[in-house]
Amino acid sequence: MANEIDMRLWQGRRDPEPDSDRWHQRIAPLSENAPAGCTLLGFASDAGVARNQGRIGAAAGPSAIRRALAPLAWHREAPAFDAGDVTCEDDALEAAQEALAERLAPLLDAGHLPIVLGGGHEIAYASWCGLARHLAPRETRPRVGIINLDAHFDLRDPGHVRSSGTPFAQVAEDCHARGWPFRYACLGISRAANTRALFRRADELGVLFREDRDITHTGLDGIQRDLERFIARCDQLYLTIDLDVLPASEAPGVSAPAARGVPLALLEPLVEAVRDSGKLSLADIAELNPDHDIDGRTARVAARLVHLLTLNG
Ligand SMILES: N=CN[C@@H](CCC(=O)O)C(=O)O
Numbered sequence: 001m002a003n004e005i006d007m008r009l010w011q012g013r014r015d016p017e018p019d020s021d022r023w024h025q026r027i028a029p030l031s032e033n034a035p036a037g038c039t040l041l042g043f044a045s046d047a048g049v050a051r052n053q054g055r056i057g058a059a060a061g062p063s064a065i066r067r068a069l070a071p072l073a074w075h076r077e078a079p080a081f082d083a084g085d086v087t088c089e090d091d092a093l094e095a096a097q098e099a100l101a102e103r104l105a106p107l108l109d110a111g112h113l114p115i116v117l118g119g120g121h122e123i124a125y126a127s128w129c130g131l132a133r134h135l136a137p138r139e140t141r142p143r144v145g146i147i148n149l150d151a152h153f154d155l156r157d158p159g160h161v162r163s164s165g166t167p168f169a170q171v172a173e174d175c176h177a178r179g180w181p182f183r184y185a186c187l188g189i190s191r192a193a194n195t196r197a198l199f200r201r202a203d204e205l206g207v208l209f210r211e212d213r214d215i216t217h218t219g220l221d222g223i224q225r226d227l228e229r230f231i232a233r234c235d236q237l238y239l240t241i242d243l244d245v246l247p248a249s250e251a252p253g254v255s256a257p258a259a260r261g262v263p264l265a266l267l268e269p270l271v272e273a274v275r276d277s278g279k280l281s282l283a284d285i286a287e288l289n290p291d292h293d294i295d296g297r298t299a300r301v302a303a304r305l306v307h308l309l310t311l312n313g
Pocket residue numbers: 052053054121152153154156164165166193255256
């Protein structure tokens with residue numbers, strides 16, 4: 001289930017001038033006793049998307065993000081590592097989620113900032129389980145804030161089927177079982193793409209949500225303030241980005257492209273606010289489907305988001 005680390009994906013142009021490195025020249029395979037840095041870990045799965053009646057292909061997402069990140073300019077001081085992939089075999093989603101959690105927890109224990117590359121949004125339950133495994137022995141009631149940039153709540157009832165549409169309902173159940181608060185913010189919601197039942201569940205669970213049409217140049221300041229208030233109530237943050245939050249023109253390579261979406265230019269300040277909060281423990285990027293991408297557009301957006309998230313390290 002855990003693949004060898006394939007460093008051949010890390011290729012790109014080389015400039016002869018000094019101080020001109022790119023990611024492919026700096027990223028290293030994760031080794032034992034590596035110093036803390038940002039660590040990429042792939043989750044090659046679209047089993048959750050298949051269960052959710054979506055377009056499969058996201059299992060190839062992690063490699064496509066690495067290829068798109070490889071030639072981007074390196075601006076970091078701290079190291080970056082590639083920890084390889086966890087692969088979901090056929091429909092063995094729960095086993096793959098467990099395997100990812102098992103890989104993530106020691107990375108968090110060692111002080112890394114893991115960035116998990118999807119993979120369908122079923123990645124989110126796996127990321128959460130890794131974070132919970134790291135936190136459980138350390139804190140009795142951790143105040144974790146989950147910030148999801150997504151057109152969808154992904155709060156479908158997991159009692160029917162566990163899929164890419166259920167991860168945050170699964171997290172809510174897990175928090176309830178542990179006696180931990182469930183703090184969930186979902187920014188970019190499309191009213192047209194979420195049923196009334198999902199809006200009701202979001203209200204019942206006290207979710208902070210903002211619709212795609214409200215995230216505009218004029219509305220951004222207010223949303224930033226709401227986000228900052230949410231962040232102030234948390235001790236650590238888990239950021240999850242579903243690429244279908246972007247307009248289909250910017251992110252065509254997803255299972256469910258957005259007719260409207262929130263442009264990258266408006267998402268970046270929100271990502272920066274999370275990054276610069278000093279509370280970010282874990283991030284993932286979900287739903288890249290290279291089969292439906294156009295000229296690598298969506299992979300480039302995903303790579304740019306990884307670049308942005310890790311810029312200050
Ligand atoms: N990851 C989540 N996906 C959406 C899919 C919506 C669709 O296929 O239209 C959801 O379940 O709501």
